[in-house]
Ligand SMILES: Nc1ncnc2c1ncn2[C@@H]1O[C@H](COP(=O)(O)OP(=O)(O)O)[C@@H](O)[C@H]1O
């Protein structure tokens with residue numbers, strides 16, 4: 001009897017076995033497929049992004065022998081940086097390369113090979129070193145965006161085609177410059193040192209980067225201590241009651257509120273009611289703190305919860321007070337989790353643009369902000385602004401700005417992973 | 428449900444009882460009093476919400492006495508133990524009634540700070556739980572928070588004597604800065620004992636201190652308990668009869684929250700007076 005049952009049982013198990021294996025296989029391949037599709041999308045995105053954006057990190061420069069004439073720069077003895085005709089100096093230098101161009105309209109076309117940044121570069125040079133007055137300097141000055149695009153296209157870079165922006169004569173001159181090796185492509189420093197500009201070749205992300213930096217500074221200074229303090233209070237000290245339950249539910253809800261709503265709140269509270277300045281990183285940072293606060297609180301509470309109760313028992317059995325248990329034992333063990341949560345909240349804040357639109361951080365701002373109340377934009381908003389610009393040359397800069405933003409996000413997430421790995425203790 | 432099991436067991440016990448043996452679950456059999464009482468629990472009841480976990484327990488624990496609490500799991504040994512240093516305070520649902528005196532002083536009185544109480548009544552847990560800090564800092568933590576050492580030299584001295592008393596000094600003296608969590612299980616438990624001693628308690632509570640250890644480490648801890656009993660009142664919960672027999676002077680048998688029987692260790696193991704006690708120590712109740 002026992003024998004019979006065991007035989008039939010074994011048969012039953014074996015009959016089911018192939019079905020189980022098949023199910024497992026299907027499940028495994030479905031998972032593999034899903035992962036592949038995900039990686040594929042990511043791959044397409046990155047290839048496209050880097051294909052379009054990589055060229056923006058390089059810029060075409062033209063070599064000019066600029067005569068830093070005292071008569072032009074310092075007509076009254078002292079250099080006049082505000083009104084001296086640096087533009088004229090640069091143009092003179094270019095004209096000397098093409099003596100055959102004499103007609104007025106043709107000359108104007110010739111000048112358009114240069115970026116307006118060329119004159120600024122000469123001015124900055126003299127400003128830094130007035131001793132150069134009166135000498136002739138060989139300088140690499142930025143070419144205009146159209147020349148830059150032409151060169152990049154001729155070198156097979158995937159920049160947007162906008163032939164027709166340059167005249168036949170201009171293309172010829174560029175060819176001449178190239179032949180005389182007076183044209184080179186170099187590292188695009190302007191992209192990292194300049195603020196926004198209407199001229200693509202002068203537009204940089206410095207302003208947006210600093211704006212984002214100041215905002216994150218405000219955010220971390222406000223959200224980290226507040227979030228950690230709230231988490232510690234809720235986990236360790238708050239009596240369990242209906243009120244604490246309501247608070248808990250609301251914090252979780254807050255984390256799911258669309259960010260634009262926080263922007264509206266910021267507009268109503270910080271700008272309209274508290275009369276803080278518009279477009280300021282201070283207000284942006286305050287709004288982003290509200291946004292990241294729930295993330296930090298939730299992560300910190302989870303970190304506190306994960307501290308083993310045996311450690312608390314050990315400490316309190318030795319006579320540690322509740323405060324001492326929390327600050328000597330729970331906090332140090334929960335800190336890596338809290339920091340990880342904060343960094344993840346910060347990287348979310350760094351990528352936010354919607355709430356910033358609400359508080360006026362979407363303006364065209366040339367000056368790099370130097371403080372918390374200077375008008376500023378942020379990196380994602382800058383991307384939005386450039387993506388909206390008609391000039392073709394802004395397209396590659398948009399991609400470049402996205403690459404920089406992704407780079408920072410990657411760094412922050414990497415930091416979170418490292419902190420988690422490094423500081424995690426075994427107990 | 429617990430009451431049903433309770434009655435079943437009592438009935439079972441009654442069916443097998445020898446003439447003269449009690450089978451009722453009522454007043455504690457044996458002498459709950461001690462000649463030289465230091466900890467006195469009088470009519471203690473503990474509730475976790477509706478769960479009546481300790482039922483009217485009266486027990487005296489003497490100075491320099493090792494008393495073992497035994498009984499099937501869930502009978503309330505840990506709960507009773509945790510009443511003695513008010514560790515139940517941190518459990519929200521727990522409610523304690525009755526009186527517990529430490530050296531004549533009511534430990535549940537309003538003007539006694541549990542922090543001060545725990546400096547006098549130390550505790551060692553079932554699973555070794557050293558802090559994730561250095562060996563030195565583990566032992567020094569208690570003295571530090573209570574301000575027991577005036578300077579570093581004095582603290583060093585406390586750490587050293589505590590580790591010596593816990594029989595760990597020779598093994599760790601060259602690596603006091605290593606993590607306490609890096610020690611073996613038995614060493615960790617002795618570190619926890621050293622940490623408890625460092626505060627200078629009068630009573631040490633141990634909740635199944637050897638249940639996570641191998642036999643050799645267990646033997647070392649048992650020897651240690653023996654040595655420590657010269658200076659401290661020790662209450663040790665154990666589920667090992669042999670351990671209770673080896674280390675304790677008295678044994679208290681708990682059953683479903685009731686203190687069934689208390690007696691001198693030799694007497695209770697040779698001549699249990701309650702049927703449930705006999706069933707437990709002979710292995711009929713697990
Ligand atoms: N923290 C707690 N909350 C609620 N009930 C508990 C708690 N700890 C123990 N109990 C209950 O109290 C009773 C006694 O438990 P315990 O003292 O741990 O027994 P023992 O240590 O003898 O195994 C059990 O019924 C258990 O379920």
Ligand SMILES: [Mg+2]
Pocket residue numbers: 504505506634
């Ligand atoms: Mg227990």
